[in-house]
Structures are given as C-alpha cells and as structure tokens.
Amino acid sequence: MTFGKRLKKLREEKSWQLEKVAKYLKVSIATVSNYERDFRKPDIDTINKIADLFEVTSDYLIGRTSIKDAILLENEDLPKELKEIGIEYLEVNKELKKKGLSPEDILDIIEAIEKTGLRKRDR
CATH class of the missing domain: 1.10.260.40 (lambda repressor-like DNA-binding domains)
Structure with a gap:
C-alpha cells in the first residue's frame, strides 16, 4: 500500500x-x-x-512495516541480556506498553518462550 x-x-x-x-x-x-x-x-x-x-x-x-502503532526500543534501551541474544531492537505493540511492560518484562517473556523450546536454536 x-x-x-x-x-x-x-x-x-x-x-x-x-x-x-x-x-x-x-x-x-x-x-x-x-x-x-x-x-x-x-x-x-x-x-x-x-x-x-x-x-x-x-x-x-511509508510502508516499511504493516504495524501501525509499534514503538521501537533502540539498542541502548535494551537490557544487556536481550543484547546478548542478538536482538537489535524490538517492536512492541502499543497495547503492551499500555499494560506497563518494561524491557525487563519483555526479557521475562523471552525467557518463558525459551523454556518452552519455541525459540530457534543456534541462529
């Protein structure tokens, strides 16, 4: 579009x-x-x-994303644990922001996903 x-x-x-x-x-x-x-x-x-x-x-x-209301967490705003797993930035839905999710909360979510084995191994 x-x-x-x-x-x-x-x-x-x-x-x-x-x-x-x-x-x-x-x-x-x-x-x-x-x-x-x-x-x-x-x-x-x-x-x-x-x-x-x-x-x-x-x-x-300008058509670079189809996500209307994302905010970007730039590299310097990320906890070091997220940087270590190779995430340069995250798109976080505005609804999640409204719920008060911090970068640390996001890290907890990633850790929970890793525990389920859903995260790709050895990227």
Missing part, C-alpha cells in the same frame, strides 16, 4: 475531512489531496507530523 493510500485510509477511519488534516499540517487542502493521490510526497517533518496526528509510526506511513 502506498503512502497516499495509507494516509487516506487513516483519515477515513477517523471520519475526518481533508480540511482537518490540512489545518493540522498547516498546508492547503489540495496539498493533502495530492499526498493521498500520491501526486506529491511530504518531507520528513510532515511525515512525522502525520504520524503524530494519527498515532502511527512513520515507518507504517
């Missing part, structure tokens, strides 16, 4: 008019319409504003 199609889908899911998005972005309605029809591409700052507006990641908007 293209950037424009994702933008239009997000806008329609909220039942918003083009005008509302244009006003938030401080651009014309025609500009937003051109984004949605893939006639024009926004700059990175505008992509980030759109991501904030719709509470999705910029990676979702």
